[in-house]
Amino acid sequence: MLRVLAVDDEKPLLEELLYLLRSDPRVRSAEGASDATEALRRITRALESGPDGPDGIDVVFLDIQMAGLTGLDIARLLAGFARPPLIVFVTAHEGFAVQAFDLKAVDYVLKPVRPERLAEAVRRARALLGRSDGAEAAEPAMAAAGPTVPARRGPVPEAGADLGVTTGAGAAAGAAARSGERVPEQIAVELGGVTRFVAIADIAYVEAQGDYARLHTDEGSHLVRIPLSTLEERWAARGFVRIHRRHLVALGRIDELRMDAGATSVRVGSAELQVSRRHARELRDLLMRQATG
Structure with missing residues (x-):
């Protein structure tokens, strides 16, 4: 199963991407980074840990346009390592696709991210890593049904009617x-x-x-x-x-x-x-x- 790092400087979009990744049965863990500096720190720790170490990362799902270093900059830095994690770009812009694949990206996923499209990116990454853990059978059901949003709050009482007041x-x-x-x-x-x-x-x-x-x-x-x-x-x-x-x-x-x-x-x-x-x-x-x- 895959260990994943998702990187996006828009927090709401990062949360949604992490939610979709964690819903995929082929993803063992999915952590997030909200800027390039944090992402590089996490990736460096993973490289020092080694591919089988406790901090290992198999795939980085990477936004392109971010403050400071872009996703393309991060990918170029990783290209200098012997065994870097795989890169999947997740972006709202089509114009960087050629540069992305020149950097040996596994996939190029456009926002807004569709569950079935993200599932295909996960499948490609697993195929390149030679992973096979029997989780593939769960993919069609996940893509067809779509994700459900987990409850995050406790019970809330019945909604009130119109207040009939003259302020606010x-x-x-x-x-x-x-x-x-x-x-x-x-x-x-x-x-x-x-x-x-x-x-x-x-x-x-x-x-x-x-x-x-x-x-x-x-x-x-x-x-x-x-x-x-x-x-x-x-x-x-x-x-x-x-x-x-x-x-x-x-x-x-x-x-x-x-x-x-x-x-x-x-x-x-x-x-x-x-x-x-x-x-x-x-x-x-x-x-x-x-x-x-």
Whole structure:
């Protein structure tokens, strides 16, 4: 089975790539590096350990355009070693393919990464390494079914209804109702080329991750390429309120409001989220209005 290092300086994309790799039964371990310096440190340790050592790496899944050294630069450095790990480039750009294969890359996978395409890259790497451990039979089922997102949060109580208040989320809700604007019931989520539809009512809170947002539900989390500010505006009519620059929360999913030494936080299921000072007072008012009907 393969020992893999995935390298990408966009953290959400790195997490998705690692998730897909770890879902492949032919991958024994998959670790991540978020920049070229960290990647080179991990690879150097692997080379010093030797191919059969505890830190060994068989394949590096490598983004090309990164801050500082590019993936091509890393591949050129590795070409100077006697037994470097295999390289699979994973990139959103088609224009580097010739350079990649000049550097003896095993494969060139375009983003957004499809599970079946990544599975083919894993198969090619295994074939070059001469690995055979009986895991191939699991590949068709994995590619056909697509990955499932593991649960990361505990139980979350039933979502609340429209709040009927005149500030914050309630104001936006009233505006949407007056304009006759239809509030969407679902959001489309892309994962490895598969589109899923997540009910907004199932979302407990949303976490900002750069230009992306991670939606947390009872069953797990989903990544979408939408800024948190956009979701705040769109979902105000669904009872979502901003509590922090990083978090948007469904008001009806808040289990507890905690105030300690001037700091405010809320518990949503098993997650405890900080509330910024600028949002604390409005949030308290909204929760009190909700509690008193």
